[in-house]
Amino acid sequence: MTTAVCPGSFDPFTLGHLDVVRRARSVVDDVVVAVARNASKSALLDAETRLEIVRDALSEAGLDDVRAALVPGLLVDFCTEIGATVVVKGLRGGADLDAELPMSHMNRHLAGVETVFVTADPALAHVSSSLVKDVARFDGPIDDLVPAGVGSVVRAALQSSKGA
Numbered sequence: 001m002t003t004a005v006c007p008g009s010f011d012p013f014t015l016g017h018l019d020v021v022r023r024a025r026s027v028v029d030d031v032v033v034a035v036a037r038n039a040s041k042s043a044l045l046d047a048e049t050r051l052e053i054v055r056d057a058l059s060e061a062g063l064d065d066v067r068a069a070l071v072p073g074l075l076v077d078f079c080t081e082i083g084a085t086v087v088v089k090g091l092r093g094g095a096d097l098d099a100e101l102p103m104s105h106m107n108r109h110l111a112g113v114e115t116v117f118v119t120a121d122p123a124l125a126h127v128s129s130s131l132v133k134d135v136a137r138f139d140g141p142i143d144d145l146v147p148a149g150v151g152s153v154v155r156a157a158l159q160s161s162k163g164a
């Protein structure tokens with residue numbers, strides 16, 4: 001059986017991410033969502049919170065056979081450890097491809113892990129974790145961009161980061 005990993009920093013997990021996981025699961029029987037660290041971004045939510053959000057969203061979406069885990073280090077080491085041979089990522093447009101191509105080449109170079117891209121639902125093409133945080137930071141509505149309950153977690157984290 002092929003195991004696929006859907007990795008991301010998921011800060012926070014959005015409806016766009018959920019759509020990519022659904023698409024991955026439609027073509028691969030065993031899918032693991034991997035909550036990882038992107039060294040070029042500083043996260044608003046801690047890793048455990050991001051993982052909990054992913055697990056709740058998967059369960060709410062009925063994706064009960066999709067697992068989720070934290071990636072403590074390199075994504076390819078995690079893939080090797082769980083026997084995953086493919087990474088699935090979503091593409092919203094050219095900017096995503098520019099960012100994803102070097103990572104996919106690096107993961108293949110390091111461990112022979114292939115990356116398969118799925119195209120994002122055009123209805124969700126504007127949804128990114130960064131924009132969700134930006135909108136929330138200025139008190140805009142985000143609840144229709146993220147799974148249930150995530151909006152309040154993001155708002156609370158933004159509030160406490162203001163106080164910090």
Ligand code: PNS
Pocket residue numbers: 007008009010036037038039041071073074075076102103104106107
């Ligand atoms: O959602 P993102 O931020 O685009 O996801 C990028 C992520 C977290 C998948 C990537 O930064 C990653 O794989 N991080 C784990 C550490 C690692 O393997 N770095 C080398 C990537 S080629």
